[in-house]
Amino acid sequence: MTGKTILVMGGAHVDRRGRIAGETAPGASNPGAWFVEAGGGAFNAARNLARLGRTVRLVSPRGGDADGAIVAAAAEAAGVEDTPFTFLDRATPSYTAIIERDGNLVIALADMELYRLFSPRRLQQRAMREAVAAAGLILTDANLPAETLAAMAAAARAAGVPIAGIAISPAKVPRFAASFSALAFLFMNEAEARTLAGVAPEDPADWPKALRAAGLCAGVVTRGGRGVVAFDAEKAVLVTPPEAPALADVTGAGDSLASGFLDAWMAGHDIGEALRHGVAAAAITVRSPLAVAEEMSQAALQAALSLVPEAEGMA
Numbered sequence: 001m002t003g004k005t006i007l008v009m010g011g012a013h014v015d016r017r018g019r020i021a022g023e024t025a026p027g028a029s030n031p032g033a034w035f036v037e038a039g040g041g042a043f044n045a046a047r048n049l050a051r052l053g054r055t056v057r058l059v060s061p062r063g064g065d066a067d068g069a070i071v072a073a074a075a076e077a078a079g080v081e082d083t084p085f086t087f088l089d090r091a092t093p094s095y096t097a098i099i100e101r102d103g104n105l106v107i108a109l110a111d112m113e114l115y116r117l118f119s120p121r122r123l124q125q126r127a128m129r130e131a132v133a134a135a136g137l138i139l140t141d142a143n144l145p146a147e148t149l150a151a152m153a154a155a156a157r158a159a160g161v162p163i164a165g166i167a168i169s170p171a172k173v174p175r176f177a178a179s180f181s182a183l184a185f186l187f188m189n190e191a192e193a194r195t196l197a198g199v200a201p202e203d204p205a206d207w208p209k210a211l212r213a214a215g216l217c218a219g220v221v222t223r224g225g226r227g228v229v230a231f232d233a234e235k236a237v238l239v240t241p242p243e244a245p246a247l248a249d250v251t252g253a254g255d256s257l258a259s260g261f262l263d264a265w266m267a268g269h270d271i272g273e274a275l276r277h278g279v280a281a282a283a284i285t286v287r288s289p290l291a292v293a294e295e296m297s298q299a300a301l302q303a304a305l306s307l308v309p310e311a312e313g314m315a
Contacts, residue, residue, distance in 0.1 A: 003266060004136025005055045005081075009152065010042025011115065011143030011168070012060040012075075012084075013093035014067040015251075015291070024100050037291060038074035039095060041141040041166040044252045044291050047078035048259035048281065049139075051296040054266075057081040057131065061114045064088030078292065085122065090114050093143075115143050120151035132156065137184075137266060138163040139258075142172035149175055153182035166258055167192040180215040185232075185265075187258040193221045204229050205314040208236040220261060220275065222254050222282075229314070230261070230275040237272040237311040239279050252291030257282040260301060272311030280304035 020032040043058065050056045058075055062068040062084040071092060075082035093115060097108035122128060132138065138156050140149060140163065149165070156163035167173035167188035173195055176186060194200045197210035207221050208231035218232035227238040260281025264274040283304045285293050293300075 003054070005057050005131075005134060006046070006049055006137045006139060006262075006266075007057050007059070007131055007135035008042050008046040008049075008080075008139045009059045009118070009144070010139070010141035010166070011040030011093070011112075012038070012043035012046075012058060012062070012071050013040045013095060013112070014070050015039035016094065016096040017099055018097070019099045020101055020106070022101065024106060036070070038071050039252075039291055040093075040143065041168050041255050042139060042143070043071070043074075044255035045139060045166060045259045045262075046080050047074065047292045048256045048285075048296050049263060050079040051292075052259065052263045052281075052298055052301065054263060055081075057083060057135075059083055059085070059128070059131070061085045061087065061093070061118050063090040063092035063114060065092055067092035067094055074292075085118065087114065087117065090117075112143060116145055118144050118148055120148050123148070123151050123155055129155070132161060133159045135159075135161050137161065137262065139166070139262065140164075141166040142168040142175045144175070146175035146178060150178040153179035157182050164258070164262060166255060170195040177215070181217060183216070184218060185230075185258075185261070186216060186219040187222075187254060187261070188219065189222045189254060190224075193219075204238060205236070207231070208314070218271075220257070220278070222257060227312075228257070228275060228279055230271045230278075230311075231314075232271055235271070236314040237275055238314055239272075239275045239311050240309055241279050242283060242307040242309070253282045253285045255291070256285040256293070256296070272313070275311055276305060276308045277301065280308050283307070 017035045020030045046056045093112045095110050098106040162184040164185045170191045173192045196214045207229045221229045227240045257278040261274045261278030264277035
């Protein structure tokens with residue numbers, strides 16, 4: 001394991017994806033198949049970081065049910081120290097989606113109510129204060145309430161610990177608004193970035209300016225298969241992802257990009273090289289049918305990195 005503990009506090013739940021086998025028949029029974037795996041932006045990133053050799057501790061609300069056992073087993077398999085808040089009479093959060101044969105979403109249901117119970121008061125517990133003080137980095141996501149994210153950012157700042165966030169969705173990313181000045185980085189896609197900036201620049205070089213104007217000091221914007229943008233207070237860079245020979249599933253790609261980026265950044269690399277590592281980690285994930293690729297490792301990352309072009313500086 002490498003360096004200080006990365007303390008991850010955020011979404012850790014179960015994803016269910018049902019894929020319809022034939023043409024979709026609304027209002028009727030459709031033949032198909034279910035796929036179930038652990039998910040959640042913060043949890044996906046936590047497992048990737050652990051597979052990359054980092055010491056990772058997870059804190060997240062969980063129910064006392066079979067879904068909670070799925071999350072616990074996934075944490076153990078990845079080498080993540082799992083320390084949940086368990087509510088025996090509640091259901092573990094879950095995301096259930098019905099997907100057409102061509103991959104388009106028909107409908108989804110997100111049962112995330114339990115995350116509301118991760119209140120700012122939890123952070124005042126002695127064990128949590130000690131965990132924050134001992135961390136080398138805190139990683140969270142917008143599954144948690146806005147007031148909890150703000151309290152977390154304040155606690156990190158007081159302890160002198162960097163904190164990074166994962167946007168999750170356009171609807172949830174505004175929960176980070178009160179924490180912008182404290183975030184070392186916020187990882188988001190273009191739709192989430194547009195929600196924050198209020199605009200969608202045609203030139204990717206304009207994303208840093210638009211997001212800085214919204215109050216964000218540093219961030220990373222993914223753009224599908226197009227160039228990924230990263231910026232901080234000093235500079236902005238762009239890395240173009242290599243052509244993927246075969247896409248198994250893009251689920252979790254953004255979370256793995258955050259993992260590769262943060263692993264390199266904590267090792268002392270600048271944002272250009274960190275972004276290259278992030279793009280390499282995402283390339284490994286999109287070749288896997290899982291949200292967290294079982295083959296993720298430093299060796300696999302170095303092999304993927306050889307295909308990633310150098311970062312381009314942007315004005």
